[in-house]
Amino acid sequence: MVNTDYDVIVIGSGIGGLSSASAMANKGYKVLVCEAGGRIGGYCQSFERKGFRFNSSIHKIGGPFPRYLTEQFLSLMGESNQLEWTEFEEYVQVGNIKINAGSKTMKEDLKKHFPYESTQLDTFFFDIQLAFKELIYLEKNRNNITAFNSAAMKLLMQYQVITIEQLLNKYFQDEHLRGILYALCDGTPGQSAIVLVVFLNLLIGNSVLPVGGAESILNIMLKVVERAGGNLLLNSRVERILVEEGRVVGVEVNGKQIFSRFVVSNADIYTTYEKLIGQEHLSPRFINKLQKVWQSSSSCFSVWLGLDCPIQNLGWNGQNMSYYQKYDRLFEMKKDLLTPGGKLPSDTYCWIGTSANLDPTSSPNGYSQVSLGIPISYQFENNWGIENGRRGTEYRKTKKRLAEQLIDSVEHILPGLKDHIIVTTIASPHTFERYSLNTGGAYLGFAFNPSYLQDRMRPESKGLLQGLYLSSNWSSMGGGFIKVMMEALRGADLMLMEDKRTDFYDFQNQYFFEQMSKV
Structure with missing residues (x-):
């Protein structure tokens, strides 16, 4: 094997990528993070429009003990008490019945x-x-x-x-x-x-998010990597994972080969195996599963609205809600949304987010914001009006029309909403695909249908080739910030085990299971 430039190379700087990178850097490994975009974060990124900072995808960290588990992770990395948190309620309303999801x-x-x-x-x-x-x-x-x-x-x-x-x-x-x-x-x-x-x-207790969004957690993880002598390459899309005799030995990026003992992919799984590694290194059975059997999770359609008034003027106080207009067609309505070539049903479901208003850095003083979102097919209507692979006038008209329909669908529970909108930003599955590089804009990896959950070949932290590890929604069972973070630590433990070390994190046993035993 050739001499290595790094101990670990991480492809991608989303939740899984920087969780893995910081965990290995904290154990003394020299780490390189290669990020295709111009900033870190993946789905944890935020973006700014006219003084508003919108969270692109991660609007909450939910599940049991989200703040505790995140802070324990950072504490293990030597970064304690670095975050200020917001906490908020999540509701589900179906017809006229409203339930507090964390109660x-x-x-x-x-x-x-x-x-x-x-x-x-x-x-x-x-x-x-x-x-x-x-x-x-x-x-x-x-x-x-x-x-x-x-x-x-x-x-x-x-x-x-x-x-x-x-x-x-x-x-x-x-x-x-x-x-x-x-x-x-x-x-x-x-x-x-x-x-x-x-x-x-x-569903235990309220959801949380740090001030500055989930991106602020990843900034601390990057700090751990750089403090330990690691490096970050931005605008550096990995072109190939190098393989020698069945083992990954590094990557090719920016036209240069960089060698390492381990490679961790936080990238889209189709990209990882089919483009970066190549089918010549994979079994026909696995290729068939990847291409024809396993199904990707859905993407979403999102609308971010900047308002010229406090959210309290609309009768809300920073809570989020999954809103279903009717119950008698709920199952069919969800199918309609995810059917290729389908149209937006008149009784569409809509997720409504106002929790960002608890973060004083999210909107200009005296203003507020609302996020709307629905799961939707990548091939919605006439493929979103995309012609010959180009997102032109019809594509923009389709997005605008859908955004207006969503706003109309929630106007009666956000009374006066349309009168206060001063900023509108819209994203389709094609937008999420372009920025996240996840095939189809998938946001939870593979779809968790019965056949996939029972499939023993489904991807896990340890990849198919020696020295390859996966750290993303594509390799975690359940998805979400906390689950991906814990799976990254499991992968880190497997790398430590491969090096015959015994100083494992054992995070699930030490923290998650320990807390669950008290419930």
């Missing part, structure tokens, strides 16, 4: 609205909590399953092979209640029931 009384709140489903709600929550505890046990004790719960395992085996819709139909008669639970787990058509089991059990 400890969620089940009781649902019973008040659906008293005739009370017994079934008890059974449902008991079962999914039992199944979730078994998932945690299996994750924590990978090499020792002697004490597994047979009843819980039976439930898990059932849930693995059915969709969220099928699970809800099994427990409940009321269509409105099924719709609310589907909305609470942010369900999409065909998703595995395991997604619901995990999601509803992790």
